[in-house]
Amino acid sequence: MRPLTxxxxxxxFEKLSKYIGENVRLLVDRPDGNYCFRLHKDRVYYVSESIMRKATNVARKNLISLGTCIGKYTKSGKFHLQITALDLLAPYAKYKVWLKHGSEQSFLYGNHILKSGLGRITENTAQYQGVIMCSMNDTPLGFGVVAKSTADCxxxxxxxxxxxxxxxxGEYLRSEDTLT
Structure with missing residues (x-):
């Protein structure tokens, strides 16, 4: 476990700001204490500083996880968000897409969203903007990228x-046999 370079x-921060904009600073400076990002085995964890300090007593090879895994670095050095970051990012999201009940299942099976399955979309959403996908009752379902702006939709x-x-x-169920 080490601090990020x-x-x-x-x-x-670039990846997080794609979904929550300038609200990234709200993730680090929270009223319930300071939080930080740590790297361990190519995975980035979001953890409170008090827990991070306690974890320094555990040997690196014995440490499995720390805090909430928000993403991982690929072998090519790119950062990818993981679904475990959804609960952290959903309250701060600037842009959301709400799905009709019938298209929720299609999205959870890994399919793109058609106009017919679109319930609502945040006003002034630009094309290729990162969004949080929600059900009509505001339950976060996943991450996506808008293919068309609000006006084009x-x-x-x-x-x-x-x-x-x-x-x-639904990613956990689809990749259940590939997890190690």
């Missing part, structure tokens, strides 16, 4: 893809 921190045909799937809460 300058470049690593920059890539993590209004004019789109019902069969047009309006949001690209990135990850969802």
């Amino acid at each position: 300058e470049d690593e921190m920059k890539s993590v 209004r004019r789109a045909d019902p069969g047009t893809i309006v949001a690209f799937h990135q990850t969802d809460i």
Whole structure:
């Protein structure tokens, strides 16, 4: 477990700001204490400083996890958010897409969102903006990227893809046999 380097921190904050904008600073300076990001075995963890200090007593090879895993670095050095970050990011999200009940299951199976399955979308959402996908009762379901801006969604045909799937809460079940 070690602190992130300058470049690593920059890539993590860029990815987080794609979904929650300038609210990234609210993740670090919280009223219930300070939180930090730590790297352990190519995974980035979000952890309170008090727990992080206690974990320094555990040997690195014996440490399995620490705090909440928000993403991992690929072998090529890119940072990817994981679905475990959804509960942390959903309250701070600037842009959301609400799915109709019928298209929730399709999204949870890993499919993109069509205009016919779009319930609502946050006003002034730009094209290729990162969004949090929610059910109509505001339950966060996953991450996506908007394929069309809010204005373009209004004019789109019902069969047009309006949001690209990135990850969802059904990922655990689909990748159950590949987890080690």
